[in-house]
Amino acid sequence: MLYTTLAELAIRSSSMNPSIVTVAAALVAMVRVGPEELASRLSEVRPVHLFLACFLPAAATVVYLMLRPRAVYLVDYAGFRTPHTCRIPFASFLEHAKLVPQLNERSIRFMTRLLERSGLGEETCLPPAHHYIGTHKYCTVDAARAEFELVAFSAIDDLLAKTGIAPEAIDILIVNCSLFCPTPSLVDMIVNKYKLRSDIRSMHLSGMGCSAGLTAVGLARNLLQVAPHSAHALVVSTETITPNYYLGTERAMLLPNCLFRIGGAAALLSTSPAKARFRLKHLIRTLTGAQDNAYRCVFQEEDGEGHRGINLSKDLMNIAGDALKANITAMGPLVLPASEQLKFAFSFVARKVINRRVKPYIPDFRTAFEHFCIHAGGRAIIDELQKNLGLSDEQVEASRMTLHKFGNTSSSSLWYELGYIEAKGRMRKGDRVWMIGFGSGFKCNGAAWECIQPARNTDGPWATSIHRYPVDIPDVLSH
Numbered sequence: 001m002l003y004t005t006l007a008e009l010a011i012r013s014s015s016m017n018p019s020i021v022t023v024a025a026a027l028v029a030m031v032r033v034g035p036e037e038l039a040s041r042l043s044e045v046r047p048v049h050l051f052l053a054c055f056l057p058a059a060a061t062v063v064y065l066m067l068r069p070r071a072v073y074l075v076d077y078a079g080f081r082t083p084h085t086c087r088i089p090f091a092s093f094l095e096h097a098k099l100v101p102q103l104n105e106r107s108i109r110f111m112t113r114l115l116e117r118s119g120l121g122e123e124t125c126l127p128p129a130h131h132y133i134g135t136h137k138y139c140t141v142d143a144a145r146a147e148f149e150l151v152a153f154s155a156i157d158d159l160l161a162k163t164g165i166a167p168e169a170i171d172i173l174i175v176n177c178s179l180f181c182p183t184p185s186l187v188d189m190i191v192n193k194y195k196l197r198s199d200i201r202s203m204h205l206s207g208m209g210c211s212a213g214l215t216a217v218g219l220a221r222n223l224l225q226v227a228p229h230s231a232h233a234l235v236v237s238t239e240t241i242t243p244n245y246y247l248g249t250e251r252a253m254l255l256p257n258c259l260f261r262i263g264g265a266a267a268l269l270s271t272s273p274a275k276a277r278f279r280l281k282h283l284i285r286t287l288t289g290a291q292d293n294a295y296r297c298v299f300q301e302e303d304g305e306g307h308r309g310i311n312l313s314k315d316l317m318n319i320a321g322d323a324l325k326a327n328i329t330a331m332g333p334l335v336l337p338a339s340e341q342l343k344f345a346f347s348f349v350a351r352k353v354i355n356r357r358v359k360p361y362i363p364d365f366r367t368a369f370e371h372f373c374i375h376a377g378g379r380a381i382i383d384e385l386q387k388n389l390g391l392s393d394e395q396v397e398a399s400r401m402t403l404h405k406f407g408n409t410s411s412s413s414l415w416y417e418l419g420y421i422e423a424k425g426r427m428r429k430g431d432r433v434w435m436i437g438f439g440s441g442f443k444c445n446g447a448a449w450e451c452i453q454p455a456r457n458t459d460g461p462w463a464t465s466i467h468r469y470p471v472d473i474p475d476v477l478s479h
């Protein structure tokens with residue numbers, strides 16, 4: 001009787017733990033049957049039954065553990081600290097542009113207008129070659145390599161110093177850089193510089209646009225599933241600006257000259273939680289390139305006069321909005337609390353069944369994330385996301401300030417933003433971060449991280465300027 005009561009108590013008090021409930025239930029059953037009946041039943045058990053009873057659950061557990069996806073962690077990351085010598089205030093940028101014979105007065109006026117409205121500040125940087133007069137003559141393959149070396153090697157040096165990981169411990173190396181793709185590849189340059197192992201798995205993602213940083217993280221996550229336990233994957237994300245200065249007069253191709261700036265970041269991922277700072281919870285990739293307008297909205301081409309550049313479509317904001325919708329439809333169920341999902345489901349059903357004019361419910365992602373890193377692709381992108389996701393000014397502060405301080409640094413902008421949040425001391429253990437990248441293709445990639453260990457110091461690209469941020473960014477900058 002006492003045993004029965006104890007077991008029943010155990011069942012009640014352990015309502016949250018199924019294994020305790022199972023053991024307690026077995027105990028109750030045994031007590032109810034009685035010792036003699038139990039002994040006679042046990043004597044009927046044959047060795048084969050015992051073997052199967054032990055072996056099958058053990059085998060199932062081993063198979064489950066082997067097939068279960070391994071958790072992937074961000075050990076740490078480091079952003080390239082832009083040197084003061086590469087700074088390009090608006091006045092210098094425009095004065096320099098006036099000296100480029102291919103650019104006419106109308107183009108200069110247009111670029112001036114764009115810069116004033118772009119959300120960029122006076123401290124963004126261009127690579128050394130863009131500071132020379134007669135720029136195009138200096139934009140050689142050697143100069144482009146030098147830019148990559150400056151950015152990537154500095155970021156990797158910082159990362160290795162921070163993490164204390166030796167280069168030989170790197171098992172996987174992925175570089176994403178969209179527009180500069182030399183041979184030997186950028187990956188080979190890193191292997192050569194750091195004398196990495198000959199059995200390293202290495203990949204260079206080119207032509208994949210500004211959202212490729214998260215594509216690289218997703219690829220690293222997948223490769224880490226089949227690598228030895230506790231393997232390390234180094235991801236380097238950058239865009240080499242040197243060979244991409246547009247020298248024509250097409251407005252849609254002049255826009256990148258005004259927005260893109262030098263920058264890059266290195267991130268170390270591992271399946272080992274030791275020393276890790278963040279855990280990768282989810283990564284969702286959306287590619288809408290099957291639609292012609294989405295495919296062509298960020299397009300490298302030659303203009304009518306043969307000048308090569310990147311054509312940014314005016315339709316980009318609508319296309320990005322559609323890609324975002326598809327991405328959050330997949331991300332939402334994984335991260336949103338049940339209440340938000342129910343509200344969304346009700347509005348969906350109401351629209352389908354009752355009236356199509358019922359406003360669709362946009363889930364409140366602030367219930368799922370404490371921090372947001374939105375690709376700093378341009379002021380309009382951040383404005384649009386802030387509006388669509390109902391984010392506060394503080395929640396988009398990291399994106400706006402990154403655009404102001406560093407410009408559009410392509411895929412590395414997300415890491416500068418994470419760095420901003422940490423440098424401001426806003427990251428807490430357990431906080432959830434949503435990174436949203438956009439880029440040519442057209443792609444929208446999203447990653448959800450959980451903080452395990454906030455940064456211990458503010459060393460990094462924001463170290464010398466964080467005390468001046470946030471700054472006020474007017475819609476139109478007046479000089």
Ligand SMILES: CC(C)(COP(=O)(O)OP(=O)(O)OC[C@H]1O[C@@H](n2cnc3c(N)ncnc32)[C@H](O)[C@@H]1OP(=O)(O)O)[C@@H](O)C(=O)NCCC(=O)NCCSC(=O)CC(=O)O
Binds near residue numbers: 118209376381
């Ligand atoms: C450039 C802006 C800051 C300007 O903002 P404003 O709202 O103040 O002004 P606006 O939109 O009226 O534009 C000002 C003038 O520029 C012109 N204009 C704007 N965008 C243009 C475009 N893509 N092509 C040609 N002209 C363009 C407008 O017609 C207008 O000229 P007029 O007054 O004469 O009509 C903003 O439009 C912006 O942030 N756009 C998004 C930039 C972008 O595409 N970023 C993604 C980069 S790609 C990326 O990051 C990923 C990747 O590469 O993979």
